[in-house]
Amino acid sequence: MGVHSPHTHGVVILGGGFGGLYVSKSLNRGDIEVTVVDKRNYHLFQPLLYQVATGGLSPGDISSPLRVVLKGHSNTRVWQARAVGVDARRRLAVLEDGVLPYDTLVVATGSGHTYFGNDHWAPHAPGLKTIEDALDIRRRILLAFETAERETNQERRRAWLTFAIIGAGPTGVELCGALAELSRYTMKHDFRSIDPAEAQIILIEGADRVLPSYPSELSAKAQRALTNLGVKVSKETLVTNIERDTLVVTRNGKEQRIRARTILWAAGVKASSLGQALANETGVQLDRAGKVVVAPDLTVPGHPEIFVIGDLASFTHQSESPLPAVAPVAIQQGRHVADSIKRRIDGRPVKPFRYRDKGNLAVIGRSAAVAHFGRRRFNGFPAWLAWVFVHISYLIEFDNKLIVMIQWAFDYFTRKRGARLITGDDPHPLIPNSGREDPRYEKE
């Protein structure tokens, strides 16, 4: 098939996230030629992205260059390029700037966020999917405190110290927890005109509980932990509009306007555009979020040579609802696909995929977390310890990021956040007139 020597089988993997990376990690065999395509040169450990957004970790701490992770695999090359489609008939992955032939294709390009048709909200309420997103959010959060410090008008100062987070899934909950820690503890003695602990943190959720995908008793515990940290949780609340400094919501049919200069978007996930491209090419069914409805063996029906895994796949053969879009699903699917590819080459039968749910974890500030592993549910410090352990062991597996673990332990004892930098093209404060209101100048 294709252009390979008779004895090599060409696998092209689109996406170097958890799914794609675990396929390639498990395909270290001389008779398989692997190409990993990603528009970035690094694998991103997305579960800790909110730590970058709140100044706890640096981008380098949670990212590993794909070449470094795969350097020991002489059968594998890394191609930094943007995948835009698939030519299933000719078996070509279509890149923005060329094509790549394949015998087997693995599509693992994940998902982005969606504003449900309100893309004009994006500049006022950034989402958290990339390193650039995280640095933008970090800049907004830190600049809000800097500007509040110089703002003398009470109402405007209050708006700078109000933070609204939309969406109470794991990302929203973890962002709230980290923001609360930052303002209540880390920054305690940093300012002279404001008390950062006065910052209002509001969590907006459409459902009737936080962490809707978790067991309800853990939702209750998570909400209690958030409330203890001073976060205001507003459930059954729908966002109807977002302006530069105002969030408009409705609850029980009543409209409310919230003045907040920092609004963050942790709601609404949309599948990568590769899903639509695959549907156009192969006729495969997409679900409402644009995810590819895969066969029990994770292939596109009618195309045994095309696998779709991770956040881009909708796998509905195990329970009523599709598997959740979390790292453990992508990792297990990646390993399964690698196994299937090797089985096929060796002439052995391929097995259907089955997800083994090892549990869920979410962390809410220092030593507060909720977890369930099978029937065992726990919270507080034991859950936090489990969370640290699970995340650190992933990071170390990829790239020996021992340093992160040390920083972690250090942060834990000191509540310090070492990466609180405002970087970017325009690092000075956002409101132009606050300096003129310096009380010392007025008195003169």
Added chain:
Amino acid sequence: MGVHSPHTHGVVILGGGFGGLYVSKSLNRGDIEVTVVDKRNYHLFQPLLYQVATGGLSPGDISSPLRVVLKGHSNTRVWQARAVGVDARRRLAVLEDGVLPYDTLVVATGSGHTYFGNDHWAPHAPGLKTIEDALDIRRRILLAFETAERETNQERRRAWLTFAIIGAGPTGVELCGALAELSRYTMKHDFRSIDPAEAQIILIEGADRVLPSYPSELSAKAQRALTNLGVKVSKETLVTNIERDTLVVTRNGKEQRIRARTILWAAGVKASSLGQALANETGVQLDRAGKVVVAPDLTVPGHPEIFVIGDLASFTHQSESPLPAVAPVAIQQGRHVADSIKRRIDGRPVKPFRYRDKGNLAVIGRSAAVAHFGRRRFNGFPAWLAWVFVHISYLIEFDNKLIVMIQWAFDYFTRKRGARLITGDDPHPLIPNSGREDPRYEKE
């Protein structure tokens, strides 16, 4: 005397670099009210910026939020704002968005780089002064290797693997050393189509030796270390033009065109525009680089209440040439100014400034460095150890960056560079057609 209560003396410090920071660190006294103004929210440890540019360290490792450094000083506030001028008559520091009254003003806004009237070179040959600069350079360096990996045309590939660094002062020399380490060792097994060790690194210097401000025997040793790492050193060479992928130089009257896709600017320092603003306001003399020629006590002649220190000051009272623009000078000047301010308030006499030269250090890759401390000159591993020790102890003084030291030790043993991320708005490769030349596709 401004707006302060009768017993407090108001000091405004413009700039939170080494100079400004050391003034404020030494002014922790209840009868002095200090305001530190910086357009950034952090102090940057500039001597290690080239490590960020070459993926060895993260921005957070070499930056400390000014609020964190000064949090224990209840008499000190930090103001994130851009200073644009001085109203010496009314004793006001003029900010972009307001004014600040002072009793004593310390101007320490440093320097930037200049292209000697060729500002159109800037997009093709970025300089290294800020975190943003360093991340831009890191992106260019890493993308050059990524693009070379996909480029099949020999000549174009060679241009992607050619790196020209202009200026052989400490920054240029250290950049070359780090780039050589990166391509010769760190990336050794990362690529499949190219051998990163084939990268050509060319150092261009107008003078007749590298490190022209160091003793000549150390220049010779530094050049030998660079040559051993495979760097091509081109002395007495003048840059006449820079285009997107070509550097034009003349040497001995002969013109030469060098095809290089990565060109870095480590030459030409220009004083901050506050120098010109001060000259307009007070008539103080500027030197050729725009630096303020200060009195022996570091004040502006005729204005004992205005101090100028660090890279912005030209101090000519100690030797024939002005003091060099290095951190130790700024630090000692900062401490001296703080002492002078306290002496004046206490009614004690003020002393002239005198620089105590404790030596110079430059590092060229792993365990190669040159140093002179007074009459003692050494190089190789002892110089490298001294360099590590001096830099780490500064970093720890500010912000307890123990983590950096650990990363350092780790890097030293593994030649690893943990922060090799291509971030920014446009993270995909720069040439659009290389993928089409994939040999596997051509053969099909």
